[in-house]
Amino acid sequence: MKVGISQQELADLRAQGREAREQGHKSLPVPAPTTQPDRTAPAKPAKKAAEPLTVLEADRASKQAAADNARQAAQGLRTAADPIPTPEHHRGWVPIGEMPHEDRLNACLDGDAADKGIGRVYNRFTYCARWNLQVEYWEIDSKGVPVEKEGTTSAVWRVFGQGDAKDRRVRIFSQIEKDSVDYDWGPIDNIFVAPGVPLSLMGQCSQDFDVCGAGPGSYTMPWATWDNNPIWANWDIYNREQNSEGRDKISYNQWYVEAFTDNEEYTTLNRAETPPRLMRCDSATYFNKGKAKYPKACIFSEVTPHLTYTRGTTHHAVAEHLYIAFNQPRSTYPLLAPPGQPWPRDKKIPGKYDPVNQDAPGLHRITKKLHPDETKANKDHKDGACFKTGPQRDLYRDTGLPNGTNPGEQCDEYPFASTLEGAGNASWDFSVKSVPAKDNRVAGGMLREYYVDDRMLAWDKGLDRPAETNDRFYMKID
Template identity: 45%
Template sequence: MLVAGVAPGVAAARVEVSEGPAVIKMRVGIDEGELDKMRAQARAGQKVGPQQQGRAPRTPGDDQRERQPAQKPAAAEKQARATAAAAERVTKRNPGAVTAAPPPPVLNEPNHRLLDECFKSPESAPGMGRIHNRFTHCQRIGVEAEYWTIRNGVPVEKEGTTTATLELFTQTDDKQRRARQWARIQRDSVDYDWGWWDNIWLAPNVPLTIIGQCRESFSVCAASGGGVTFPWAYWDNQTTWQSWDVYNKPGSGVGRDVISYNHEYVELFTDFPPFVTIKRGESPQRALRCDSATYFRHGTTTYPHACVFAEVTPRAGFTTDPASNYYLVSLHILQAQDAPNQTYPRLVPDGVPPPRDKRIPGKYIAGDENAPGLHRISPQLHPTEDKENDAHKNGACYGTGIYADLYRDIGLPVPPDTSIPEECDEYPMGSTLEGAAHPDWDFSVKAVPRSHNRAAGGKVRVYYVDDRILQWDYDLEDPFNSNDRFYVHVQ
């Protein structure tokens, strides 16, 4: 399999990505003298645990880990592709993304339809949760909190373990460079293993704090909202979602569309006196790609900024179901992807041995990050490439234009019949860099009913917006790895 931008015959290395953690582990300490006091208070029927509960303002202490600098788009995009492919390889099913659709508005509560769809679907990979589409992620993951007595700041004896299930739901925005995280402990999922007396009187009153975070430096992203602290017993008996916003800063972006990557996750800890966190728990980090492209719109509605989950393989879905109004185009794409030598234009006239097999990119292959994809272009931003694609298509399909002689005897033997009416369908689409004019790839043309061709074209245009496919930017460093890549998947 070839990589776009790499000369045919040059192999590309596969990047393996390990699975995410199956359990979030944290460790909390308490001075042995303070623990004795708490047990005595519990026996006396006094309140044990935090005197203040709920959300506290965010403080510098809420962000104690070492932040990381921004990752260059090429490296971030390659890593995201490798993660998406690895997720597909470690599952026997083909999870992928659901059909692209405009994301619903980000509200104070999770979108219930998306919430149900996401949690009822299979995980993308163990420990990764479900990347439902480019705008939605969800995960249920175990939490294991160990509690130790400490002497002079050193853990000396394990007192008990509290386990639970953390529920996460994140929705990105198509109006801002933002992701909204929601988190809660799944109701009735908390168990205590401290000893029968502590299980009843002490462990349920120990506080737990959850807070939303971003991994990169403050010049790249920032999370809003402070930590939310409640006793384990409260977390276990409520269904309210707690939320945080992770903002990506335009100043960290590069290129025409101001592209930047960051990672979002939540932290769990207990720093409410007299407890001190020895090791914070962290949910698996998910990669976001944010941009400020100005060309996304449906009608008069524009989408000037957005973030999407980068670790999913974007693909335009086509069906061969005869009930669809474009299925003949789907059959053409399927033939071009699976039997390219049977398509027009031929490499050589009939009766002449072809020098090689035709090579047509864009087929989705689950688990293969090196499959050659497609890159979006437009007449507005890429007028030369767009005109050249059209000219080569006309030469191969109609035998007209500046390339008529180039495709003589190898183009369509019978041009589309405009009286039916028919039109020329091309694959890869003329709206891609890998279209008919690309010097390193082949293409296919076929006569199809006008209604099918135009329905398929409309479907692609909607897909570009709904899946936030960025247009090719020559000025990006390492453009073949920095630019958005997508596939066409025929079912």
Template identity: 35%
Template sequence: MVVPLIACLTAPAALAEDASAGPHRSSAERLGMGKPVARVVELPYDGAGQAKDAAQPGPKQAPASPETTRRRSLEAAQSRGSHSYVDTSKVPLDGHGRVDKRALRSDTPPTGWGSQPPAEAKECLDRPAAESMAGETYSRWIWCQKHQMGVVYAWVDGDGRAHDLGTAAMKLHTVTVGNGQARGVRTYIQVQSVTYDPEFSLDPEIAVRIMQWEQEVSKLKSYILAECVQTSTYCQSSPGAVEHSWKEWDSRPTQEWLFWDTHSREEASSADDKVLFHQWHLRIGGSGGAYTYRPGVSADRTIRCDSATYFSLFGVPYNKACINYDVVPHLQYKISDSRVTSVARHIRHAQNDPGNTYPAIGYKVIPGKYTGKWDNLGLTRVLGGSATHQNNVAEKDRACKRLPPYETNGLPEAPKPGEDCDEYPFATTEQGAASPYWDFSVRAVPSSENQSAGGLLGWYYFRDRILTAQDPFWVDIQD
């Protein structure tokens, strides 16, 4: 069952009131002495470990620059071990090395949202990393997390000391799904269960208050919503908060999903491809009883939205999109994939032993190797047919045919009939053969394998929404 969004509440009064608490006052002063108070906490999904006070919502803001956000997101992804990849061995090809239309049925970006997340969300939630504080990145299009958020109810005595009375918490499944044809993401939340955890105290007064809390907690209310961190000039999330008593939350069917949409405003961007980065988070608070509530938010998650016009598949345009961005993106080729074996071996050799590749110039630095970490050696895409692409192809051909300046150190023997001259880094990257800053490698490979590898590279650009010039990616060669 899906909660009808028309029945969802606008943000309750507590949502407006609790934002007024200033961040520079002490907790006791902010919450009040000699009265009951409540604060939001995050808890491990399995219940093992200590609750942690959730961050408090700050004022809406303008987005950071794309360069700053890109660096921060990649650094965060590295620290969390979050990555997005396309295993090309699973992508069907036709007899000419082009992606087969069968791929449309299983692995294309989402282009619309339903009342519940796509089937891949279950696979994402079943992964162990989904229970981590960072969640799990299934792909650039799907992120998920199993987590708990709750409210700790307390009494602040006349000396300003807070005595916790108990915690009411919700186990949540959260899934964020991007869109390959619209500038937005949808965040789904499913409440799995509600728990009440009273504290214990030998202090008679606090013990009485704990008993009173146990009697009233199910009637107290909590609200939740997903919201964009930036101002409405840049992005907008809707609908508003959904609020229920803890008893009502606990009685709802576990298969129902709530959802919120975050949309990016194209007109607010002056960057290439109209790129905007946004952060979103869950916001939780409460109301009811005599408590003064302090809301809390989950960790910020970064999305990137663009209006690039160079993405299409079988004639279908994908001119706008939003993806989950807190990942280290990489392409996978497998040596065991007979369609690309020779190309994969060439790339591995170029990455691991560049000094022994052609052109034979001695010491070389060839970028793009995936190590599981973000570094400054990523590859950046250029469009096929662009001047950079054409220059890369021309430089590669000179090295393959021993034309100047490669008369003495180019490929010893030109490719035979049925072979192509393969180059790495790819000709469709800024780091290709004509780059004045990086070295490259060439090798003769079967033409069919070179065509297959090129088709799979084009699929990767599409599937992981790799933008030109501003979206570094890495290459992972597996056995």
């Protein structure tokens, strides 16, 4: 970023520096931090808005970014004593305040990915990034032409985001990392001029106002204040419901934060901008936990959504079932041919988590209310494969579980009954297994919570290219 300083302002700053030195100060006094945005800051210069994004375009871009980011993160080697924090530790929505949620902030920034690529989409409700910011300051003449470089100010610029589950917005926070500012203006100007130069930060929406909006205005403080200021600037990026698609009113837009030095005495030649990031918003009415309802939300979409089941825990039997289904599908029931007969093909069971493959076949959520036919088909085929009962019993007479379920156990099916890829979907194969009832209840509860915590939208056949644009998720087995 390059900034022009008028000759008069530069002279005034140096005069203030001389006066401070004569009074015995080691530097100019640091102004007190402010928590309020500078609403008198100049409006942003005209910039062409980015084109609106269709759900198809944004979904493809989100999947590509998630895969690229996963590949980049996998290249960073860590020791066994320094594990990569997982989003399972902080899943779901938390209320948004005037400051970042501290646990989420620390967890998100505690990883190399925050300093690389697009930053870190820790989970669908949490984003963070850390950038190295360099600003060149030039003296400009009366015509605004840069004539001489005065110095460079460098700092670490942090951005943090929280998605909302009650409104169509995300809140973006930003600050200059404490004690990260470094001045290269010369011995005297480093102390008495550069720290007093103002810096503004402002959150922006990339698309036109009819798609999204950002507010409030810029936060402006001298560099020295930013360097010692624990307060985070924040902006809400709102998404307009009227420009949306499908049953759940889905819409995507991009956002970014920019840095500049602009007022009557300064002219920013090139504003610094964080890379634009995607957010997805919806107005789905079927999300709730108990009496709490979450009718609208915005999430960070550039991540591969997944739920983790862990062997050796309270849901071990279900985790082991899925592990076998993914890695030894020929050993699972129902068989694809009766015993002793050759199989026509191998089983293909979807939903295995593979973060670097944006085309991996995933799972799509369904609900009893929105998808009664698919839900009934899943139950009928599960009953046939597990118990040889129901309208599909003859189909599984020789291929289903030989002895049904054991005492004290239940029939566990995968893909889940609450997915389009469940037992009733002819496009995919499935697996059933007798597991302890307790393990099945725990795993089922985790899945129901996951749907809310990761804002997993239900299948909508009315979307453009529904196989691509509908929300999909994966299962990771530890």
